[in-house]
Amino acid sequence: MEHTIAAISTATGEAGIGIVRLSGKDSIEIGKKIFRPMNNLKIDEIENKKMKYGHIYDGETLIDEVLIVFMKGPNTYTREDIVEIYTHGGVISVKKVLNTALKNGATLAENGEFTKRAFLNGRLDLSQAEAVIDMIKAKTDKAYEVSISQLEGSLKNEIKKYRDGLLNLLAHVEYSINFTEDGQEELDNSVIIKDGEEILKSLKKLYNSSNKGKIIxxxxxxxxxxxxxxxxxxxxxxxxxxxxxxxxxxxxxxxxxxxxxxxxxxxxxxxxxxxxxxxxxxxxxxxxxxxxxxxxxxxxxxxxxxxxxxxxxxxxxxxxxxxxxxxxxxxxxxxxxxxxxxxxxxxxxxxxxxxxxxxxxxxxxxxxxxxxxxxxVKGDIVSSNETLVTNIRHQNILERAIEHLEYSVNDMKTGIPIDCLEVDLRDAWEILGEITGETIEDDVLDKIFKDFCIGK
Known part of the structure; x- marks a missing residue:
C-alpha cells in the first residue's frame, strides 16, 4: 500500500457537488501541488480537517473552484492520510480534477480499495467492510438498519464471542493432551461437551437467521x-x-x-x-x-x-x-x-x-x-437486539464451522480419544475467522472488494 490512490467518490452525472478522494502517504503532498487557496492563505497554513476554499490547477491551467479537506492519518477512514476535494457536480469537472491528481502522482483506485485499506489497516473487520456496500445498496429502511448494525460491529462481536469460546475449548484439549500423561490430574471432559454444545446451538441460531437476512x-x-x-x-x-x-x-x-x-x-x-x-x-x-x-x-x-x-x-x-x-x-x-x-x-x-x-x-x-x-414476515422480522446473517458468504462459512464443531462434539460424546478432537475444533475456530477476515486468503479478499464501487 505504498502508492497513493485516487477516485471519484460520487455517482456519475449532474449534481450539486462531486467528490474526488485521495488516500495514501503522498495524498497531502499531491493535494498541495494542485490546490491554490484563496484569501491570502498559504498552502502550509491549512489546518488538519479544516475545509478550505480555493482552486485546482493543472500547472497554470485553472480546472475548478473547489473546497478541500486535508486529513492526517491514522484518524481517517483508511487510517492513512486522506484528501477530499469537493468540486462542482457534473461529469467533466470531477473527471478533470481526478485526472489532475493522477498526473501529479496518484494511482487510480481499484474497486473498493478505500474500504479494503480500512480493513487491512485495522479500522474495520471484514464483516464491517462488507456492511458498507450493503448500506450503499440498501433498498428499504430495514435493510439499512441491519447494515448499520453490522457496521457498528454486531456480527463481529458475535463471531469474536464464539471464537473465544472455541479457543477456551482448544486450550482445555491441549492441556489434556500435553500434561495429563505426566501424572497431572485429568480434566473433566464433560465441560468441553457442555460448552461445545452451547456454542453449537448459538452458531445454528445465527445460521438460521440467514433466511430473514437474505429477505432483508x-x-x-x-x-x-x-x-x-x-x-x-x-x-x-x-x-x-x-x-x-x-x-x-x-x-x-x-x-x-x-x-x-x-x-x-x-x-x-x-x-x-x-x-x-x-x-x-x-x-x-x-x-x-x-x-x-x-x-x-x-x-x-x-x-x-x-x-x-x-x-x-x-x-x-x-x-x-x-x-x-x-x-x-x-x-x-x-x-x-x-x-x-x-x-x-x-x-x-x-x-x-x-x-x-x-x-x-x-x-x-x-x-x-x-x-x-x-x-x-412472521411478526417483526428484526428485533432490536437480533444479529442477522445477510451475506451468503457468511452463511456458507457458518455452515462449514457448524459441521466441524458437530463432528468434534459428537466425538467427545462417543469417547473418541481427546487428541482426535483438536483438528475439528481448530478447523471450526479458523473457519469462523473468515467472516471477520482474521483467517482469509488474498484471492477471496480481492473477490469481495470487486463488488464495491471504485470510490468507496
Whole structure:
C-alpha cells in the first residue's frame, strides 16, 4: 500500500457537488501541488480537517473552484492520510480534477480499495467492510438498519464471542493432551461437551437467521406470470404506483422482463413482470416467453394471474404447472366482470393463497400486499437486539464451522480419544475467522472488494 490512490467518490452525472478522494502517504503532498487557496492563505497554513476554499490547477491551467479537506492519518477512514476535494457536480469537472491528481502522482483506485485499506489497516473487520456496500445498496429502511448494525460491529462481536469460546475449548484439549500423561490430574471432559454444545446451538441460531437476512438484504425475488392480457403489467404498475410497464389490449406487448423494487412493510420485493406465456411464432416474443419460464423457476415467489372473465385454456394450464412445489399466490383478476372461470377446474393446491382482485378498480391489492407480508414476515422480522446473517458468504462459512464443531462434539460424546478432537475444533475456530477476515486468503479478499464501487 505504498502508492497513493485516487477516485471519484460520487455517482456519475449532474449534481450539486462531486467528490474526488485521495488516500495514501503522498495524498497531502499531491493535494498541495494542485490546490491554490484563496484569501491570502498559504498552502502550509491549512489546518488538519479544516475545509478550505480555493482552486485546482493543472500547472497554470485553472480546472475548478473547489473546497478541500486535508486529513492526517491514522484518524481517517483508511487510517492513512486522506484528501477530499469537493468540486462542482457534473461529469467533466470531477473527471478533470481526478485526472489532475493522477498526473501529479496518484494511482487510480481499484474497486473498493478505500474500504479494503480500512480493513487491512485495522479500522474495520471484514464483516464491517462488507456492511458498507450493503448500506450503499440498501433498498428499504430495514435493510439499512441491519447494515448499520453490522457496521457498528454486531456480527463481529458475535463471531469474536464464539471464537473465544472455541479457543477456551482448544486450550482445555491441549492441556489434556500435553500434561495429563505426566501424572497431572485429568480434566473433566464433560465441560468441553457442555460448552461445545452451547456454542453449537448459538452458531445454528445465527445460521438460521440467514433466511430473514437474505429477505432483508436482497428482497423477495418475485415473478408475475400468466397468459397475455391477464393484467401482469397493470399489477406491476399498481404495486409500483408508477406506470413502469406499457399496458395495451394487444397480446404480446411485454416481450422482455421488466424489473422494479417495491417496499412492503420494510421488505423489498423485486418484481419481475414477464412476457405472457403462450405459443407464438414471433421470434422476439418467444425469447420473452422463454425468459418468463426461466424467471419462474428461480423466483422466491410466483404471482400467477388468471382472467375470471374467460374460461380456462391450455395457456392457463401451462401457468398452473409452473406453480407445483413453489411458493405462490394466485390472483383471479377482473372480478368486476362476469365470472366465466370454473374455479374447480384450476385445481390449485390448498396451501396456495387465492385472491380475487380487480386491478382496474384497485380491489384486492391491499389484500395481496398483506398476504405477501404474512408469507415472508412472521411478526417483526428484526428485533432490536437480533444479529442477522445477510451475506451468503457468511452463511456458507457458518455452515462449514457448524459441521466441524458437530463432528468434534459428537466425538467427545462417543469417547473418541481427546487428541482426535483438536483438528475439528481448530478447523471450526479458523473457519469462523473468515467472516471477520482474521483467517482469509488474498484471492477471496480481492473477490469481495470487486463488488464495491471504485470510490468507496
Amino acid at each position: 438484504r436482497d428482497g423477495i425475488n418475485t415473478t408475475i406470470i400468466g397468459k397475455p392480457n391477464v393484467g401482469k403489467s397493470s399489477l406491476l404498475n399498481k404495486l409500483a404506483k408508477v406506470n413502469k410497464a406499457i399496458v395495451t389490449d394487444i397480446p404480446g406487448t411485454t416481450r422482455d422482463v421488466i424489473e422494479e423494487y417495491i417496499d412492503i412493510d420494510g421488505i423489498a420485493l423485486k418484481i419481475n413482470d414477464t412476457a405472457g406465456i403462450r405459443d407464438t411464432e414471433d421470434v422476439v416474443e418467444k425469447i420473452g416467453v422463454d425468459k418468463s419460464l426461466d424467471f419462474a423457476q428461480t423466483a422466491d415467489l410466483i404471482i400467477a394471474i388468471f382472467d375470471l372473465s374467460k374460461e380456462l385454456d391450455e395457456e392457463d394450464k401451462t401457468v398452473l404447472d409452473l406453480l407445483k412445489d413453489r411458493k405462490s399466490i394466485v390472483l383471479l383478476n377482473k372480478s368486476d366482470l362476469e365470472n366465466k372461470l370454473d374455479l374447480n377446474s384450476l385445481k390449485i393446491d390448498e396451501n396456495i393463497p387465492v385472491i380475487e382482485i380487480s386491478i382496474k378498480n384497485n380491489i384486492g391489492i391491499e389484500t395481496l400486499e398483506n398476504t405477501i407480508s404474512e408469507m415472508f
